[in-house]
Amino acid sequence: MIKCENITKTYQTGETSLTVLKEVSFEIKKGEFVAIIGPSGSGKSTLMHILGALDKPSSGKYFFNNQDISELSDDELAGIRSQKIGFVFQSFNLLPRATVLRNVLVPLIYDNETPKDERRQ
Numbered sequence: 001m002i003k004c005e006n007i008t009k010t011y012q013t014g015e016t017s018l019t020v021l022k023e024v025s026f027e028i029k030k031g032e033f034v035a036i037i038g039p040s041g042s043g044k045s046t047l048m049h050i051l052g053a054l055d056k057p058s059s060g061k062y063f064f065n066n067q068d069i070s071e072l073s074d075d076e077l078a079g080i081r082s083q084k085i086g087f088v089f090q091s092f093n094l095l096p097r098a099t100v101l102r103n104v105l106v107p108l109i110y111d112n113e114t115p116k117d118e119r120r121q
Contacts, residue, residue, distance in 0.1 A: 002028040002051060007060035007070075009046050020046045021059070052085055053077040082110050 009021040049055040
């Protein structure tokens with residue numbers, strides 16, 4: 001389950017601030033499918049970065065599986081990403097000097113749940 005309550009994201013550069021998301025609230029229940037659409041510059045990528053635990057909101061609350069993750073540390077967010085969140089990218093994010101097999105196996109490097117001997121197999 002995903003639930004956002006009054007999510008705001010503001011980027012600050014010197015004295016200039018740009019609010020990309022302003023008090024966005026919604027809920028996605030287990031089994032639901034959604035599409036995030038909008039014109040260029042409307043905040044879709046920013047929202048996806050927050051939902052994917054790659055970025056944090058400036059304010060508001062983000063609940064993932066009933067846990068408020070909006071203020072977790074980077075290490076805690078990395079743990080959630082590695083175990084609970086999957087990403088599908090529009091373009092390939094492959095290591096150019098690695099084989100297809102090595103590229104597929106890269107996530108195992110960061111998998112602390114699977115014993116090392118199983119990962120080596």
